[in-house]
Amino acid sequence: MTEPADPPAAASTDAASTAPFQYQCLARDVGTDARRGVFTTPHGDIQTPTFMPVGTQATVKGVTGDLLRQTTATLPDVTAQIILGNTYHLALRPGHELIRQMGGLHRFMNWDGPILTDSGGFQVFSLSALTKIDEHAAVFRSHIDGRKIELTPEHSIEIQESLGSDIAMVLDHVIALPASTEAVIDATERSVRWAQRCLNAASRPDQARFAIVQGGLDETIRAQCARDLAQHAFEGFAIGGLSVGEPPPEMYRVLSATCPHLPEEKPRYLMGVGRPIDMLEGIARGVDLFDCVMPTRNGRNGFAFTDEGPLKLRNAVHRDDPRPLEANCPCPACRHSRAYLRHLFVAGEMLGPILLTLHNLTYYQRIMHQARQAILAGTFSELLQRHRQLAGADKPEAV
Amino acid sequence: MTEPADPPAAASTDAASTAPFQYQCLARDVGTDARRGVFTTPHGDIQTPTFMPVGTQATVKGVTGDLLRQTTATLPDVTAQIILGNTYHLALRPGHELIRQMGGLHRFMNWDGPILTDSGGFQVFSLSALTKIDEHAAVFRSHIDGRKIELTPEHSIEIQESLGSDIAMVLDHVIALPASTEAVIDATERSVRWAQRCLNAASRPDQARFAIVQGGLDETIRAQCARDLAQHAFEGFAIGGLSVGEPPPEMYRVLSATCPHLPEEKPRYLMGVGRPIDMLEGIARGVDLFDCVMPTRNGRNGFAFTDEGPLKLRNAVHRDDPRPLEANCPCPACRHSRAYLRHLFVAGEMLGPILLTLHNLTYYQRIMHQARQAILAGTFSELLQRHRQLAGADKPEAV
Numbered sequence: 001m002t003e004p005a006d007p008p009a010a011a012s013t014d015a016a017s018t019a020p021f022q023y024q025c026l027a028r029d030v031g032t033d034a035r036r037g038v039f040t041t042p043h044g045d046i047q048t049p050t051f052m053p054v055g056t057q058a059t060v061k062g063v064t065g066d067l068l069r070q071t072t073a074t075l076p077d078v079t080a081q082i083i084l085g086n087t088y089h090l091a092l093r094p095g096h097e098l099i100r101q102m103g104g105l106h107r108f109m110n111w112d113g114p115i116l117t118d119s120g121g122f123q124v125f126s127l128s129a130l131t132k133i134d135e136h137a138a139v140f141r142s143h144i145d146g147r148k149i150e151l152t153p154e155h156s157i158e159i160q161e162s163l164g165s166d167i168a169m170v171l172d173h174v175i176a177l178p179a180s181t182e183a184v185i186d187a188t189e190r191s192v193r194w195a196q197r198c199l200n201a202a203s204r205p206d207q208a209r210f211a212i213v214q215g216g217l218d219e220t221i222r223a224q225c226a227r228d229l230a231q232h233a234f235e236g237f238a239i240g241g242l243s244v245g246e247p248p249p250e251m252y253r254v255l256s257a258t259c260p261h262l263p264e265e266k267p268r269y270l271m272g273v274g275r276p277i278d279m280l281e282g283i284a285r286g287v288d289l290f291d292c293v294m295p296t297r298n299g300r301n302g303f304a305f306t307d308e309g310p311l312k313l314r315n316a317v318h319r320d321d322p323r324p325l326e327a328n329c330p331c332p333a334c335r336h337s338r339a340y341l342r343h344l345f346v347a348g349e350m351l352g353p354i355l356l357t358l359h360n361l362t363y364y365q366r367i368m369h370q371a372r373q374a375i376l377a378g379t380f381s382e383l384l385q386r387h388r389q390l391a392g393a394d395k396p397e398a399v
Numbered sequence: 400m401t402e403p404a405d406p407p408a409a410a411s412t413d414a415a416s417t418a419p420f421q422y423q424c425l426a427r428d429v430g431t432d433a434r435r436g437v438f439t440t441p442h443g444d445i446q447t448p449t450f451m452p453v454g455t456q457a458t459v460k461g462v463t464g465d466l467l468r469q470t471t472a473t474l475p476d477v478t479a480q481i482i483l484g485n486t487y488h489l490a491l492r493p494g495h496e497l498i499r500q501m502g503g504l505h506r507f508m509n510w511d512g513p514i515l516t517d518s519g520g521f522q523v524f525s526l527s528a529l530t531k532i533d534e535h536a537a538v539f540r541s542h543i544d545g546r547k548i549e550l551t552p553e554h555s556i557e558i559q560e561s562l563g564s565d566i567a568m569v570l571d572h573v574i575a576l577p578a579s580t581e582a583v584i585d586a587t588e589r590s591v592r593w594a595q596r597c598l599n600a601a602s603r604p605d606q607a608r609f610a611i612v613q614g615g616l617d618e619t620i621r622a623q624c625a626r627d628l629a630q631h632a633f634e635g636f637a638i639g640g641l642s643v644g645e646p647p648p649e650m651y652r653v654l655s656a657t658c659p660h661l662p663e664e665k666p667r668y669l670m671g672v673g674r675p676i677d678m679l680e681g682i683a684r685g686v687d688l689f690d691c692v693m694p695t696r697n698g699r700n701g702f703a704f705t706d707e708g709p710l711k712l713r714n715a716v717h718r719d720d721p722r723p724l725e726a727n728c729p730c731p732a733c734r735h736s737r738a739y740l741r742h743l744f745v746a747g748e749m750l751g752p753i754l755l756t757l758h759n760l761t762y763y764q765r766i767m768h769q770a771r772q773a774i775l776a777g778t779f780s781e782l783l784q785r786h787r788q789l790a791g792a793d794k795p796e797a798v
Contacts, residue, residue: 061749108738344458
């Protein structure tokens with residue numbers, strides 16, 4: 001890849017003119033490692049901690065760009081909303097070359113805020129018939145048409161440069177847990193070498209590269225991986241390979257062992273996480289960025305997040321309930337009664353998934369806003385404590 | 400039904416205070432019977448001719464209320480957008496009693512514009528296992544759970560008063576065509592008697608009753624039916640039983656034979672029609688209101704209406720086309736390329752149906768706006784002629 005795909009529209013965001021990626025910590029919590037910061041990108045400043053809605057196939061499922069922007073419209077501290085795109089999916093369909101030809105992912109999906117693309121490593125692990133992984137590449141079969149595809153670290157970067165995302169993730173070697181210590185060390189060390197290869201292959205000055213810490217549930221391996229990656233010029237650091245079935249306390253333990261070894265002056269991203277409580281526990285350990293399909297996928301399945309606990313809208317108990325999901329929520333779903341929302345799901349109407357997706361994204365963004373405000377106000381521990389109680393009282397939230 | 404379901408929110412729209420339904424003709428076309436008018440309802444003034452999007456199950460499929468309002472937002476002459484709800488569907492699910500209990504259909508679906516509800520007659524004809532029809536009632540089995548239901552003219556009005564729509568349609572006897580003249584006369588005369596029974600059963604002063612002209616493709620029977628119905632105090636008149644498979648010229652012929660026998664001072668509604676050219680041919684014959692699932696259903700199936708003719712977005716020809724569906728269309732779909740829209744359909748993303756639904760509704764509303772403007776400007780015949788040429792050049796548009 002030599003041609004930049006999506007040149008920034010305004011001179012003020014011209015990535016090449018000044019170092020376009022800067023993390024600034026604005027405040028630290030007194031009782032935890034939570035931090036309130038801002039991460040500058042060519043498509044706007046991201047106020048952290050923040051949640052990134054998942055737009056796998058160049059769309060956050062079921063919502064237009066305007067509706068997506070509405071999920072943060074009432075939050076005074078949001079300057080730019082960042083979303084996530086999936087390299088694996090986009091490379092297979094419609095193809096990254098087409099997206100490059102159409103002006104890059106921002107223009108293709110008409111999203112002028114920041115975009116992070118993952119590397120494809122996790123989808124290769126979770127979706128594909130993986131045929132072989134060696135030092136050179138991961139070889140797998142497409143989940144769409146079964147054709148054989150080779151993905152190298154260099155190719156992952158090439159794809160992401162074609163997409164023109166603000167943040168590219170390095171290709172990592174994700175393995176299933178539990179695994180032997182030997183297998184975890186092997187995959188982790190390969191991930192570090194691949195991260196370095198990604199950095200060497202990168203050419204776009206307007207795209208940040210985030211490394212990914214692996215190491216399974218082993219604190220020593222995680223810490224070593226973090227220190228190894230921290231020696232290189234990545235613009236941010238992610239923690240991958242978690243939230244893959246382990247109990248949440250195990251994940252929190254690994255976060256506690258990992259974050260202290262990551263550079264203070266760079267943003268930290270916990271990949272694929274999670275429930276509101278998981279995000280708050282992550283924030284308490286120093287994490288700045290999160291992504292998860294839970295608000296969108298659960299919303300499509302009729303499941304709403306609320307401060308009173310989860311609601312399953314298909315349940316008969318909502319049949320004639322005139323109340324909105326939440327009394328003070330500004331989202332389009334909360335202009336309706338629970339009775340109406342239940343009717344939409346029972347009748348199989350598209351508007352049900354659309355409205356609950358919007359509500360859940362609005363809820364997630366509100367949690368992040370509350371976390372940012374609480375860190376500034378010195379009340380983050382109380383917010384965390386409230387959500388620990390809420391989570392403890394709930395049934396498992398995944399549907 | 401004795402309790403009104405949805406009392407108007409503002410005193411200024413209090414239906415009981417003054418006669419709430421008035422049709423005023425603002426201008427007549429010189430070369431055709433087209434007319435530009437306004438129909439006053441408790442939920443706003445409808446500028447005619449107009450198209451009513453179909454919201455079968457208390458939602459126009461795939462669009463939020465805000466997005467629906469956006470489809471007419473750039474049309475300066477639109478003061479209130481009217482939509483259609485389906486009595487049959489709503490009575491079966493979630494049930495009209497529930498909707499009444501939730502404050503009526505306007506409040507239930509959070510739509511503050513006018514709503515017209517059909518009588519259920521057409522759905523009983525087209526969707527149900529119809530078991531028996533006699534002078535008293537239509538008896539049929541629910542398409543959802545198979546239970547036996549009896550629908551009388553009185554019950555249809557009771558349901559629609561529970562829903563609290565602005566306009567209720569009378570229950571009519573719809574028969575399949577072709578049919579013997581004897582069968583057509585029998586069903587038509589029954590429809591006239593049932594219309595009278597609906598009028599007798601009606602009690603809401605804030606709800607208009609529209610009669611429905613039947614008579615198959617027989618001009619004499621249609622004219623007689625129109626004259627019979629015109630003797631009663633209906634607030635409007637519909638033409639039903641058309642667009643059920645007959646060639647379009649047959650429908651136009653019946654319209655030409657029917658409209659002259661309807662009162663000048665009342666609005667006319669051609670039910671379930673149709674393609675843009677069908678609506679324009681209807682306007683030329685004096686019709687004011689239309690409804691059809693075509694823009695929404697075709698949109699969900701990847702079919703876009705444009706002034707250059709129809710586009711099938713799944714086609715490979717759109718793969719790398721950077722153009723929007725239409726260059727000057729203000730809809731959310733037209734902020735994207737055809738390539739992006741095709742990707743959404745190929746990838747099975749909900750956003751494809753959502754965006755094409757919005758485009759097609761915007762297109763239909765624009766056609767109606769152009770018709771209103773053309774009647775005022777004396778150029779309606781030219782608009783009609785352009786669309787005759789466009790329709791002649793097309794393949795059939797239904798998908």
